Amino acid sequence: MDRYRINPGQAVNLAQWDPADRSEFEGDKDAGRLATKELNNRMEELQELLYAEGKHKILIVLQAMDSGGKDGTIRHVFDGTNPQGVKVASFKKPTEKELAHDYLWRIHRATPGTGEITIFNRSHYEDVLVVRVHNLVPPEVWGRRYDHINAFEQMLADEGTTILKFYLHISKDEQKKRLQARLDEPHKRWKFAKGDLAERERWHEYIEAFEAMLSKTSTVAAPWYVIPADRKWYRNLVISKILVRTLDNLDMHYPEPEDDLAGIIIE
Numbered sequence: 001m002d003r004y005r006i007n008p009g010q011a012v013n014l015a016q017w018d019p020a021d022r023s024e025f026e027g028d029k030d031a032g033r034l035a036t037k038e039l040n041n042r043m044e045e046l047q048e049l050l051y052a053e054g055k056h057k058i059l060i061v062l063q064a065m066d067s068g069g070k071d072g073t074i075r076h077v078f079d080g081t082n083p084q085g086v087k088v089a090s091f092k093k094p095t096e097k098e099l100a101h102d103y104l105w106r107i108h109r110a111t112p113g114t115g116e117i118t119i120f121n122r123s124h125y126e127d128v129l130v131v132r133v134h135n136l137v138p139p140e141v142w143g144r145r146y147d148h149i150n151a152f153e154q155m156l157a158d159e160g161t162t163i164l165k166f167y168l169h170i171s172k173d174e175q176k177k178r179l180q181a182r183l184d185e186p187h188k189r190w191k192f193a194k195g196d197l198a199e200r201e202r203w204h205e206y207i208e209a210f211e212a213m214l215s216k217t218s219t220v221a222a223p224w225y226v227i228p229a230d231r232k233w234y235r236n237l238v239i240s241k242i243l244v245r246t247l248d249n250l251d252m253h254y255p256e257p258e259d260d261l262a263g264i265i266i267e
């Protein structure tokens with residue numbers, strides 16, 4: 001899975017990253033789904049342990065083009081985990097109150113506490129993506145945000161947060177199929193936003209913004225992974241594997257029980 005991780009400062013040309021890659025798994029789609037189910041079971045155990053131990057904080061950041069699969073990833077990768085310990089924070093267009101503050105204000109308050117996993121569905125990275133593409137602030141303002149973000153994430157890591165960031169990489173063709181399906185299938189139509197078509201026209205500008213984000217903000221403390229996301233099952237499998245491996249490496253333990261429980265008889 002390390003092949004999907006961006007090293008600090010690594011130049012990223014997304015044209016060289018195949019959105020349909022599946023080279024880390026030998027089996028077919030059904031086998032891949034089964035493998036993810038098994039990882040879900042392990043994930044459930046690890047999340048319970050994380051919650052019980054109450055020592056670590058886990059932050060997962062998801063970014064993608066529209067229809068890139070952020071929602072589906074959350075549904076499948078965290079299937080079976082306990083909602084008490086897993087939170088999702090979705091960041092939409094900032095409100096007036098949020099805009100009256102610095103761009104990290106709404107982000108910091110949503111970060112995980114001990115024992116928690118928090119998934120960011122979009123994040124502070126919108127402030128160097130949509131904001132950059134649409135010139136919502138001048139280049140000198142968004143340009144210095146990469147350094148702020150690295151410092152902010154380093155601080156979170158220093159204070160005990162494990163951070164993993166996933167860019168879900170889909171092709172322009174795959175986005176076309178998914179947007180078309182949202183139009184064609186009645187139960188998906190609520191997801192169709194005409195505005196997504198205007199964003200699609202800026203595909204290349206978004207790719208440039210993603211490339212800058214990936215090479216400037218992948219750090220040892222908070223690495224980015226480029227996840228091949230044209231195949232949903234492969235996307236879920238790869239992310240599940242990375243998460244399970246990361247949680248396994250935390251070497252967590254259940255808290256010591258109270259003393260002298262052995263002789264207790266419950267009447």
Ligand code: ATP
Binds near residue numbers: 093122126127130193
């Ligand atoms: P998604 O598309 O992620 O599944 P959604 O369809 O439920 O979510 P949308 O309203 O389409 O919700 O997405 C949120 C919108 O808010 C996106 O267009 C995103 O670019 C925008 N947004 C998020 N953060 C910011 C920001 N800091 N500044 C400007 N726009 C932002």
Ligand code: MG
Binds near residue numbers: 193196
């Ligand atoms: Mg949307």
